[in-house]
Amino acid sequence: MSAGAYTVEIRVMPRASLLDPQGQAVHHALQALGFGDVAGVRAGKHLVVQVQAATREEAAAKARSMCDRLLANPVTEDYECSVSP
Amino acid sequence: MQRVAVVVFPGSNCDADTLDAARAAGSDAYYVWHKDTDLQRADAVILPGGFSYGDYLRSGAIARFSPVLRAVTAHARAGGAVLGICNGFQILCEAGLLPGALMRNARLKFLSRPVRLRVEATDTPFTASYERGEELTLPIAHGDGRYVADSQTAAELEANGQVVLRYVTENPNGSLHDIAGVCNAGRNVVGIMPHPERRNAQVLGGQDGARVFLSLEARNATQHVGDLRAVDGRHLRV
Structure with a gap:
């Protein structure tokens, strides 16, 4: 058991099947700068959440609940959480 | 006369x-602050446009x-009329x-400019006074207006006639599917991206949006006619 403060890093990305105009615009800008090797860009959000929890698993479960209810839109976005320490 | 609650969020601007x-x-019509929980016996609720909470x-x-x-x-769950305009539409989608x-x-x-639209459904509280297939010009003003839904939801929307407004020309x-507005399965909750309140008088360049609001009152009048017939029917039976 390691009760205490955890940091959860949450990555929210637009679903792969949906148009991501922000990623496309960044892709075009990179190509214009000469980065012709860039095959694709997708742009999402990165959130860092400090949370109190009894265990690492509980911290992860809390973060998933936050994503399901607020941080990600289930219609348009997917998310991944990683807990530290 | 219908009681219409216009909800005000921090960042509402319409x-x-x-x-x-x-x-x-x-x-x-009257305002209801977003922290209030009493709609004051509203017949209809409108979530207006704007940038609630900075679109954060x-x-x-x-x-x-x-x-x-x-x-x-x-x-809404009790069948009450709810209209979301622009940011209000976004809120209704987020709220499920x-x-x-x-x-x-x-x-x-x-x-931010006028667009051409076609009225696809007139059996909602906010489009009852339009003709099905009628084309309108209404202003849009949004950065996040690309309606998306999974393919099954999209098929259901089309099959059930839940697309209320569609972009035409472009x-x-x-x-x-060129969707500019949808309603729920119960048809009492409607969300549209264009702004009818910005085009409800000739001085604003046209009045194609006026009937969104007149529809509420027209429906009310029709209900009264129905009530009178019912009363009359009972009277005849007596």
Whole structure:
């Protein structure tokens, strides 16, 4: 058991099947700068959440609940959480 | 006269125009602050356009947890009329009162200009005074207007006639099936991206939007006619 403060890093990305105009615009800008090797860009959000929890698993479960209810839109976005320490 | 609650969130900016448009149509319209939980016996609720909570996280994502949304959800579940305009549409999608979601415009630009639309459904409280298939000009003003839904939801929307407004001539934001407005399965909750309150008088360049608000009053009048017939029917039986 390691009760205490955890940091959860949450990555929210637009679903792969949906148009991501922000990623496309960044892709075009990179190509214009000469980065012709860039095959694709997708742009999402990165959130860092400090949370109190009894265990690492509980911290992860809390973060998933936050994503399901607020941080990600289930219609348009997917998310991944990683807990530290 | 219908009682119309116009909800005000921090960042709403079409609330005054919406209140005026509802009053111009003859409704008893009044503001309800987002922290209030009492809709004051509203017949209809309108979530106006704007940038509630600065559009932080996603448009409508935080407004959806405002205290007033619990009352709006209860009103909607009981069959009460609810209209979301622009940011209000985004909030209704985030709240799960309407299917789908609104994403960044396909070409990223914030668009503020008139567009052509076709009325696809007239059996809602806010489109009853239009003709099905009628074309309108209404202004849009949004950066996140690209309607998306999974393929099954989209098929259901089309099969059930839940697409209320569709872009014609051009699709400004890349929305699925040119969708500009939808309603729920119960047809009492409607969300539209264009702003009818910005085009409800000739001085504003046209009045194609006026009947969104007049529809509420017309429906009310029709209900009264129905009541009278019922009373008359009972009287004849006696």
